[in-house]
Amino acid sequence: MKRLLAAGISLLGTLMASHSVVAQDTGQAWQSVLEDARGQTVYFHAWGGEPRINAYISWASREVEDDYGIRVIHVKVSDTASVVSQVLTEKSVGKDTGGAVDLIWINGENFASMKENGLLAEPGWAESLPNWKYVDVANKPTVKVDFTVPTDGQESPWGMAKLVFIHDGARLKTPPATLEDLLAFARANPGRFTYPQPPNFYGTTFLKQVLINTVTDRDLLSKPVDVASFESATAPLFAYLDELNPLLWRQGQVFPKDAAHMRRLLGDGELDIAFSFNPVDASAAIANGELPETVRTFVLDGGTIGNTHFVAIPYNSSNKAGAKVFANFLLSPMAQSRKQEPEVWGDPAVLDVAGLPANEKALFDALDLGPATLSPEDLGPVLPEPHPSWVSALEAAWTARYGAE
Numbered sequence: 001m002k003r004l005l006a007a008g009i010s011l012l013g014t015l016m017a018s019h020s021v022v023a024q025d026t027g028q029a030w031q032s033v034l035e036d037a038r039g040q041t042v043y044f045h046a047w048g049g050e051p052r053i054n055a056y057i058s059w060a061s062r063e064v065e066d067d068y069g070i071r072v073i074h075v076k077v078s079d080t081a082s083v084v085s086q087v088l089t090e091k092s093v094g095k096d097t098g099g100a101v102d103l104i105w106i107n108g109e110n111f112a113s114m115k116e117n118g119l120l121a122e123p124g125w126a127e128s129l130p131n132w133k134y135v136d137v138a139n140k141p142t143v144k145v146d147f148t149v150p151t152d153g154q155e156s157p158w159g160m161a162k163l164v165f166i167h168d169g170a171r172l173k174t175p176p177a178t179l180e181d182l183l184a185f186a187r188a189n190p191g192r193f194t195y196p197q198p199p200n201f202y203g204t205t206f207l208k209q210v211l212i213n214t215v216t217d218r219d220l221l222s223k224p225v226d227v228a229s230f231e232s233a234t235a236p237l238f239a240y241l242d243e244l245n246p247l248l249w250r251q252g253q254v255f256p257k258d259a260a261h262m263r264r265l266l267g268d269g270e271l272d273i274a275f276s277f278n279p280v281d282a283s284a285a286i287a288n289g290e291l292p293e294t295v296r297t298f299v300l301d302g303g304t305i306g307n308t309h310f311v312a313i314p315y316n317s318s319n320k321a322g323a324k325v326f327a328n329f330l331l332s333p334m335a336q337s338r339k340q341e342p343e344v345w346g347d348p349a350v351l352d353v354a355g356l357p358a359n360e361k362a363l364f365d366a367l368d369l370g371p372a373t374l375s376p377e378d379l380g381p382v383l384p385e386p387h388p389s390w391v392s393a394l395e396a397a398w399t400a401r402y403g404a405e
């Protein structure tokens with residue numbers, strides 16, 4: 001018995017020592033990253049169409065410069081696909097080091113394209129970040145799967161997204177609960193609803209929401225699009241849009257530029273219903289004086305599309321260490337809680353908030369998410385994104401059918 005007890009104590013000591021060595025090695029590896037990163041300038045290519053988001057990125061950039069000696073320059077882009085093309089062009093001419101892009105705000109079709117073409121930094125880097133331990137992998141599966149494509153640790157989650165609809169309760173007391181209700185509303189109220197023109201991300205998202213709700217076999221959407229069956233699979237979608245589009249704002253001849261434009265139309269009283277891919281967006285717009293206090297959020301019965309957005313490092317980034325430090329900062333409880341404040345951005349966190357240390361959980365507990373933000377229970381189910389190949393196919397089909405100048 002004594003020998004067994006001694007053996008057990010010895011084994012425990014060995015395991016504890018091994019764990020200590022691993023932790024020490026991990027700490028040393030990250031310390032090396034921090035040392036390499038100091039003095040670097042990271043060119044962060046990210047969408048620049050929303051002032052609140054731009055201001056948040058500026059804040060985060062100042063924080064990492066003060067704390068780590070890294071300069072982050074926000075390269076504002078309108079189309080992430082153009083950044084992917086830039087990296088692909090560099091690879092085609094053999095520029096495997098010294099790339100112009102250090103970090104990209106990305107997900108979905110663009111991530112799949114970069115992964116397929118070998119344009120991403122090494123697998124696993126994202127899951128080796130010190131703040132990865134806070135990510136809610138158990139309850140937010142899309143932090144590791146992007147539009148059905150495994151991330152393999154080649155992009156770091158930054159925020160959560162879910163399609164929500166917005167209405168002004170002063171004008172529309174009871175919003176539609178289903179897509180059929182939305183169509184009935186449009187029949188009764190022509191010109192009071194619209195969506196951005198694809199390939200704008202928000203317009204394409206609306207197409208995907210209708211597709212998911214009308215396709216006869218949802219399993220098709222988790223696989224690469226089949227050209228042979230595409231027309232029959234999307235026939236219910238386009239039958240719905242054929243009836244809806246003439247009832248849209250400006251008879252469907254002109255479309256809003258983006259979600260911000262749609263939000264302005266709602267605020268100006270030209271629309272009764274808008275939508276966003278951010279559940280806190282309406283409260284954020286109220287806090288910033290963009291929408292009246294009577295605006296509220298709603299979702300459709302049966303759920304709406306949701307996903308995670310990420311940052312990724314190109315394979316030929318000139319400043320990989322600095323990019324990793326910035327990505328790690330974006331995962332910190334401080335950065336994630338500030339990002340979720342409606343007055344700042346309102347973007348939901350990717351972290352396991354309940355499992356955070358008490359002092360960091362308190363940052364989230366203190367948040368007031370505003371009067372128009374639904375509770376997690378009321379947000380309803382998350383519907384998974386279709387395979388990335390559906391995006392370009394849907395956009396091309398929509399343009400051929402309805403394309404407005």
